[in-house]
Amino acid sequence: EAQVTQNPRYLITVTGKKLTVTCSQNMNHEYMSWYRQDPGLGLRQIYYSMNVEVTDKGDVPEGYKVSRKEKRNFPLILESPSPNQTSLYFCATHSGTSSYNEQFFGPGTRLTVL
């Protein structure tokens, strides 16, 4: 079954404690990205990756890091989380071959930073 998985699904942490949210896909997609969803702000892109070892900033990259060492994984790293990073995070992928770039989203990770 084609899927995008994220772990953890829920996380409560404290300010400054480094954390990583993992994203894995089994569709052999080239393109992966991270979004955050906040009330009244919709989906905003944090980072994206066109391929292995190729990453670029989205609209709201401050406070986040990513890496793409292998095609299937695209972890999101918060080196020093702050309360304003409390949000719902989604990983998304697409093949890069579709005309419309319809993206497949993971189930989401709800992060609370105290």
Place this chain on the structure above:
Amino acid sequence: DQQVKQNSPSLSVQEGRISILNCDYTNSMFDYFLWYKKYPAEGPTFLISISSIKDKNEDGRFTVFLNKSAKHLSLHIVPSQPGDSAVYFCAAGLSGYSTLTFGKGTMLLVSP
């Protein structure tokens, strides 16, 4: 500056009636548009798309209309069903670029 706007945060419709969700965009370079549906505790799922060279695309109960001159698109759901209750996101993209720009979403509630 918000390039994709969904000005209605919510919409309530009765079962069996038509639901019309609207989306406006400011960047005339966008050449394809997509609608996503999102249920609580799940990720968004792709619903329907349209190229800028078309003005209509239909898939079952879902139809997307594009008015390029007005930089406006709309999603019509006919007939609406309670299972359609979800948040709907409009998104726009540029050919050759893999990123999408999303609107803020509209929460649709279809009551029996």
